[in-house]
Amino acid sequence: MRGKTFYRCTVCNDIHYGNIAPKICPTCSSKDAYVHIAEREAGVTLKFLKIEEGKNFNENEVLKTFEDFTKSKDFTLNTDKERIELIVQGVLEHEEQYGLKYCPCRMTSGNFDEDLSLICPCNFKIQNNWKEIGECWCSLFIKRKE
Amino acid sequence: MMAEKKQIIMFWGRRCPHCRAMEPIVQKLEEEEGIKFERLEVWENKENADKMRALSDIIKPACGGYLGTPAFHDPNRNSALCGEKPYETLRDWALAKMDG
Numbered sequence: 001m002r003g004k005t006f007y008r009c010t011v012c013n014d015i016h017y018g019n020i021a022p023k024i025c026p027t028c029s030s031k032d033a034y035v036h037i038a039e040r041e042a043g044v045t046l047k048f049l050k051i052e053e054g055k056n057f058n059e060n061e062v063l064k065t066f067e068d069f070t071k072s073k074d075f076t077l078n079t080d081k082e083r084i085e086l087i088v089q090g091v092l093e094h095e096e097q098y099g100l101k102y103c104p105c106r107m108t109s110g111n112f113d114e115d116l117s118l119i120c121p122c123n124f125k126i127q128n129n130w131k132e133i134g135e136c137w138c139s140l141f142i143k144r145k146e
Numbered sequence: 147m148m149a150e151k152k153q154i155i156m157f158w159g160r161r162c163p164h165c166r167a168m169e170p171i172v173q174k175l176e177e178e179e180g181i182k183f184e185r186l187e188v189w190e191n192k193e194n195a196d197k198m199r200a201l202s203d204i205i206k207p208a209c210g211g212y213l214g215t216p217a218f219h220d221p222n223r224n225s226a227l228c229g230e231k232p233y234e235t236l237r238d239w240a241l242a243k244m245d246g
Contacts, residue, residue: 083163090161094189104161107188107198107213118212128210129229137214137229139163 006042007034010069011123013116015042035069035121044099045116051099059088062101066140069121075134075141087140091120105138151182154240155219157198157205159189164230165216171233181240188215201226 007021008014012028021034038057043049057065063084070076078084090104101120102108108115117123124136134143156172158165175181186194198205198213205217209228218227220240227239 080163086161086163086166090159093161097189104159104189105164105215106209107157107159107195107215109202109213110199137210137212 002036006037006039008037008041008045008119009033010035010121013045013119015046017042032073036065041095041100041119045119047112056092056095059085059092062088062092066121070141074144076144078135078139078142080139084140087120087138103138151180152240153182153184153221155197155221156183156185157188157194157213157215157217157219158185159215160187161189162215167230168216168236171231171236174233175237175240179237179241183218 002019004017004019007016007018009016009025009028009030011030011033012025014025014027016022016034021036024031025033038055038061040049040051040054040056043054044051066077066084066088087104091101094100094102094104098108100115100118102115102118103120103122106118108118120138121141122136124130124141127137129135129137130143135141156168158168172183172185176183186197188195188198198217201219202213204219204224204226205213205228208226209217214228216229218236218240219225220242223242225239225242227236
């Protein structure tokens with residue numbers, strides 16, 4: 001049990017603060033779409049913290065949130081450890097420099113609201129890559145084999 | 147008269163695993179086909195990021211609706227190719243003639 005903490009809906013970026021993540025997002029009705037996030041990510045997403053404020057996760061903590069996010073899902077983490085390490089470093093660098101864990105394999109548009117869709121984990125199931133090859137764009141998450 | 151080298155822009159991110167995977171393929175194409183790739187890193191260099199954003203209309207459709215990396219842009223054809231691709235795919239796209 002983590003105690004009260006922050007969760008983000010990976011589909012609509014709704015932020016929840018509580019003991020556990022909601023099963024169904026009250027904003028977009030997506031099921032099992034929440035991921036555990038750091039205080040800074042919650043605050044910057046909701047525009048009440050500046051990018052240098054609030055506590056961030058380190059590499060191990062981010063990796064743990066990604067692993068937890070895949071539990072009981074039809075996708076898992078890529079088995080290529082080097083690839084995962086690079087992506088985790090990338091999202092943390094982007095959080096440090098730009099305030100949010102932007103995907104290292106995409107570029108921001110410069111529009112804050114539009115770029116919320118680039119925070120990792122993103123709503124990758126709407127992407128062509130997921131539909132065609134069963135991977136998110138950066139290949140961090142891959143479809144679980146039957 | 148020497149034929150001018152084909153020039154392709156490659157937008158890439160330094161923590162992008164697809165970009166790393168494409169680098170040996172890009173190098174091979176430079177050596178074997180004489181194509182010149184201008185590598186523009188977009189996360190560390192604001193000017194490069196703006197150049198990429200200015201090509202949104204071309205790059206986004208090729209990247210599934212986003213500014214994805216690696217993104218290759220052929221300025222002569224105003225065409226883009228996006229993501230981790232096999233050698234043959236990048237070669238054939240890079241060597242394609244104007245709207246052929």
